[in-house]
Amino acid sequence: MNDPSHPAHDHWVFGYGSLMWNPGFPFAERVEARLIGAHRALCVYSFHHRGTQQQPGLVLGLDLGGSCRGVAYRVAGADWHETHAYLTAREQISGVYRESARRIHLLDGSQREAAAVVYLVDRAHPQYAKGLDLEAQFRLVRAAHGKSGANRDYVLSTVGELKAMGIIDPGLGWIAHKLREGHE
Template sequence: MLNRTAISSGAYLESFDSLPKDILWTQAQIDQSLAETMSRRPEQGDLWVFAYGSLMWNPVSEYDSRVIATLDDWRRSFCIRLIAGRGSPEKPGRMLSLEPGGTTEGVALRMPESTLNEELRILWIREMVTGAYTPTWAPIRFRAGGEAIALVFVANSHQAQFEPDARPAAIAPLMAVASGSFGTNAEYVFKLQRALADCQMCDSYIDELAAQLQRLT
């Protein structure tokens, strides 16, 4: 289960103990990544996190504001091989990330400066189990007007789990049969599609993938 208690207790990280040691990050590596990212932070105060996947419906970390936002120059892509959570070594699935190009609509979550250390620690444990993401600072535009610099987790194309072919036709057959302790890979896509619809958003890539998965499952 992906929740605050599981992350805080260590149970979440322990659930990945079966992963190969060469891709599983230690707590020290996770902490170092957080420290290095924060050392490059362009501004102080409250912090915006751009959510484009499961952070939209299950953020776990606490926040005090949630608004619709757009991230330019990045697009959704299921480009990370998934062998735990919603996949397995025998039937790997795909995990969502962002690749360069295009535009992504999502939600921006504002974390107050007063609770930032704890909330970011929880976020990093959640997202950086294998170092499959590169934490990045990027400008976002709010639907209601205005902009901010946000923390965004994008694909680490140098990581061993990165898969360059993320076309729906190529990945749907894999994702249709992939599952793990968190549920099925297809379920994630359907949840994402619903979360986007709830925010009056759509993503043609997600819609195409969901349609193919519906035919296969």
């Protein structure tokens, strides 16, 4: 699955939310990519990065079914240990995400595929926010703030990156519009 033109010890990471606009680690290559079998969803209560226990926020997760366009980062083997430790500390605070290796399709015209580290939401975890309608999502996002900043900024930054990639997510777009307009 890895591209033979790159050393076998390089690793790929798939980003679908804040990793797209704030990876926080060194990478050798950044390519738009598609993951089949999971979709981007605002489905994780955030008690740390974008909310608190008292005022939870909502962040994105890769939920089962469908597909997701995002960004794949190729990390040089020499940087992998430190990058993986960083990602574990960032993504595995509460165990709501399950780290997995999944096949991704690189969308750079090369028809390459790669095995990438992805973070799938654990539907059995108490932070899984199942079935919230857009109004409920908006209310949570509008009010929450955590150690990494305002939940509002997280959603607006993600929607901005998606727009730059030519991706329209109607639900996130609706929430972003309401956040920008200051609607109640």
